[in-house]
Amino acid sequence: MTELTPLQTLWLTEAVRLREEHAGALEDTEASRLARNAGGDLSSRLAARALWLADRDGLTRALHHWLQGARLALIVLAALAVISGAGLAFAALGDGQTPVNVFWALGSLLGLNLMLLLSWAFGLVLAGDYGATLGRLWLWLSEKLARDAKTVHLAPALLLLLQRRKLNRWVLGMLVNGLWLVAMLSALVIVLTLMATRRYGFVWETTILSGETFVAMTQALGALPALLGFSVPTVEMIRASGDAALNIESARQAWAGWLVGVVLVYGVVPRLLLALFCLWRWTSARAGLHLDLTLPGYAQLRERLMPSSERLGVNDAAPEQLHPVNGGASALDSDGALLVAIELDDQRPWPPPLPGNVKDAGILDSRESRHKLLEQLTRFPPARLAIACDPRRSPDRGSLALIAELARCASATRVWLLQAPTGQALDAERLGDWHEALQQLQLPVAECAPMNWLESGHD
Known part of the structure; x- marks a missing residue:
């Protein structure tokens, strides 16, 4: 079994605390003795005790099963994101038999994404809990795909551990923005594929707005993509497209380049930057995670793990279940x-x-x-x-x-x-x-x- 990371060590320690809080104290005579002998501060002794109990009772194996389930759940959600992005692209461009209304297409590709992005940003500032629905879905899928009954305390333990440092918002931020990034990349790839294999004409239509409004909107939206080399239709092309799709190769290419550039700059890039920002905040703050030693589950173990005086005798009853001896001490550290x-x-x-x-x-x-x-x-x-x-x-x-x-x-x-x-x-x-x-x-x-x-x- 692979070596545990510091985060997984804290995670298992918290899971053991929750398990004892709900099911009662575990038989830990040997675990406490080994933890005392290992030395260190109270946090390290609590972790040593918890790791021994987790390994004995199968919780460590359950953690690895949960992580496998979490990866499978991410794959499932990523696959749904790819399908959703492809659906947005097909809905925006159609089959090529009728001209594409550029602003309807833009709304189909970016509308929902931008609304949810703004909602996530407001939720992050005000409460930090936006994305909890998607997070719960991921945790639920992770537990179901793990297929291990002992994972019941793992997800709550992880959430409690992260919430103390308010790191759950950055984990959820990586999840939300990462999945939307996958969806927008999928939409962009399908848009490019459709434009490469079908002939599309582009128009804009209005009843109450003037043509100059659409000219200004098109140029404003195309300003940033133009800095990256994407084409922007000329004023004449924009005005002419208000009557019918121009049957001119340069006009079609200009509108196609404008649409792709806008989707890239306003759809893909913001999600990429936000996902990277959440990843940076998570990696920079992860080292500050620690156990809350004031919790009753840890406070009552202080005297046992860091006794003021050594006590002799064994006061715990024999365990109800005997566990196989999975190897003894290391041959390198033993003698005689x-x-x-x-x-x-x-x-x-x-x-x-x-x-x-x-x-x-x-x-x-x-x-x-x-x-x-x-x-x-x-x-x-x-x-x-x-x-x-x-x-x-x-x-x-x-x-x-x-x-x-x-x-x-x-x-x-x-x-x-x-x-x-x-x-x-x-x-x-x-x-x-x-x-x-x-x-x-x-x-x-x-x-x-x-x-x-x-x-x-x-x-």
């Missing part, structure tokens, strides 16, 4: 070999004879001893860890959770199921329960003392 036993009785002499490079971690029979060893293993993870268990006991949920937590602190782990003491026999059904439980944890089982493996790393 360790043997530890879990809740052995006095009938077994312990520890057994150990090779010189194998250390004995004793017997874990109390919360204090478990907590102390886990803290030590977090700071100094062993390369090889053997966990001795008495299969006469039932593989209860608490013991299996402890085994999994110990295994995550080592590069490689084996569970040693001890033989029965002399004169006793193991229960086959209970032994089968142990094998089944350890198989779910994806941990190898040793039936005899794994001393060679502990000493050399192989059998």
Whole structure:
């Protein structure tokens, strides 16, 4: 799985907070311990805790699914924008059998775009929430296309995170202006294609306005495109086109160049500049995103993640669901070999004879001893860890959770199921329960003392 960006880290942290706010606190003993050991300020420890929980509970995978759905949703919206732009072009020019009313064509190509652009600008100044409808559509499509039930808190978490710095307006601005840019480019391409393959005549018509009004409007609209090299009809051409479409090649080309230039300058360029402006504001302000540590969900974790004094003992109940051990500590950061036993009785002499490079971690029979060893293993993870268990006991949920937590602190782990003491026999059904439980944890089982493996790393 790809490495998370700083924004995605904050996003997952906020999503975990929302999840705990709605569904109750998560079992986070190991996550909090690892976060404390990682050090840093409260924000970094909150993020470390949240990332561990998100990875354990599948929220990180759900985030990647959501991002895939978001990209698919953008593709769908972009395709709709292309189709809409093409529809505007066909509606503006027609089939070429009748002359094109230039101002009707201009209104078809630019009218809706300019009205919505002005609405977006006013909304940005007054409230900053314009485009929320399109944004909700995109978020809804993203969630549907992700097809992952665990994405339910991701979209609200993203919106809350962005709203604190008022960055949602720039994200929505990129979305709105980007999609309209695609639509206008599509319209422009179709207009050029139709003009290249059909013969169009251009006219203007009026009942109450004078011809000089249209001459002034045409020249005013064509002033900026003319600076870019687009043609503008002469006064004589404009006046003559008020009676009928001129059957002169130069007149048709002048009107076509004028129409394309106006669409480019007043339709495409503003959307492009606004999309780039929103992108600049987003990239420049994104680094300022941070967690709101005053929220109750974060404030109540302060003492746990940055304790004023270290507490011993494990106070949380065992988890309802055991999660597989997906690899342990990095081999580059671990060293040595360790043997530890879990809740052995006095009938077994312990520890057994150990090779010189194998250390004995004793017997874990109390919360204090478990907590102390886990803290030590977090700071100094062993390369090889053997966990001795008495299969006469039932593989209860608490013991299996402890085994999994110990295994995550080592590069490689084996569970040693001890033989029965002399004169006793193991229960086959209970032994089968142990094998089944350890198989779910994806941990190898040793039936005899794994001393060679502990000493050399192989059998």
